[in-house]
Amino acid sequence: MRVLELFSGLGGWRFALRERGQVLAAYDVNEAANATYALNHGEVPVPRELAHLSLQELAGHGADTWLLSPPCQPFCRMGNHQGLEDRRSRAFLHLMDLFREAPPERLVLENVGGFLGSDAHALLLDRIRAHGLHWLDLQACASHFGLPNMRPRVFVVASRKPLIARPLPQLQPEPLGAFLDAVEDERLYLDAETYARHGFGMDLVRAEERRSTCFIGGYGRRFVGSGPFLKTERGVRRFSPSEVARLLGLPATFRFPEQLSLEVRYKLLGNGLSIPVAAWALDHLT
Numbered sequence: 001m002r003v004l005e006l007f008s009g010l011g012g013w014r015f016a017l018r019e020r021g022q023v024l025a026a027y028d029v030n031e032a033a034n035a036t037y038a039l040n041h042g043e044v045p046v047p048r049e050l051a052h053l054s055l056q057e058l059a060g061h062g063a064d065t066w067l068l069s070p071p072c073q074p075f076c077r078m079g080n081h082q083g084l085e086d087r088r089s090r091a092f093l094h095l096m097d098l099f100r101e102a103p104p105e106r107l108v109l110e111n112v113g114g115f116l117g118s119d120a121h122a123l124l125l126d127r128i129r130a131h132g133l134h135w136l137d138l139q140a141c142a143s144h145f146g147l148p149n150m151r152p153r154v155f156v157v158a159s160r161k162p163l164i165a166r167p168l169p170q171l172q173p174e175p176l177g178a179f180l181d182a183v184e185d186e187r188l189y190l191d192a193e194t195y196a197r198h199g200f201g202m203d204l205v206r207a208e209e210r211r212s213t214c215f216i217g218g219y220g221r222r223f224v225g226s227g228p229f230l231k232t233e234r235g236v237r238r239f240s241p242s243e244v245a246r247l248l249g250l251p252a253t254f255r256f257p258e259q260l261s262l263e264v265r266y267k268l269l270g271n272g273l274s275i276p277v278a279a280w281a282l283d284h285l286t
């Protein structure tokens, strides 16, 4: 596979891709995401607003596969459900125009459950059908892959070749304790006032548990509905960015540029892919 990684973030698709193919170019407009991508993958993504990507530039890469994770806010449970009307869908809309002119031979799109049945989903299927590709709408969660974290996602997989849905693994999640840092960062603990104010609605988990709720981009700033918090003998704390990275299945070598704040790290991870789930979606193409 000769891959274009669109909305590349920290490069989750590239981690999942491994020997299945080669990324020819990645695109993302966010500076922190691109610095993280470059540190981990050794190549800097094109810092281009995808709504302005020209047909010549796209076709010039000679890619045959698009891997893309467009912004999910227009389709999120907690978002505005505006779909293609949301300004954050402009880049996706533009890519659907480019698809007509220079269609890929394979594509995998990742998003939240609300994408299925949306106007954006209908538009994508329209393009896929018009180009004569086969496709599958898949749903999977990291918790089926041995990870004690919920991350339900949908994948639209399209290919020139007929596709068969693969069974989901049913691996028992490991306890959260297996994903914790050897040495705790004390600054992650919440003060008594914060806990008194937000504790009631928070997802509190212990190290021996095998489940936790989904981390979202606002984990560094919000307490309720943004992900799990760890209850220890000492108090209640956030999971560290490296613990979140492990719960997403990122490799042990994954790191952030030193200068990135805690909030930015959580945001990039909250936007990210669960790597074993993305790899499972890619396996449909091989």
Ligand SMILES: C[S@@+](CC[C@H](N)C(=O)[O-])C[C@H]1O[C@@H](n2cnc3c(N)ncnc32)[C@H](O)[C@@H]1O
Pocket: 006, 007, 008, 009, 010, 011, 012, 013, 027, 028, 029, 030, 033, 048, 049, 050, 051, 069, 070, 071, 072, 091, 268, 271, 272, 273
């Ligand atoms: C859901 S995240 C994708 C995360 C990625 N799959 C990963 O593994 O980290 C969406 C990404 O698209 C980028 N993005 C959003 N709108 C964009 C646009 N119009 N042009 C280029 N990049 C955009 C954001 O900066 C963000 O990193």
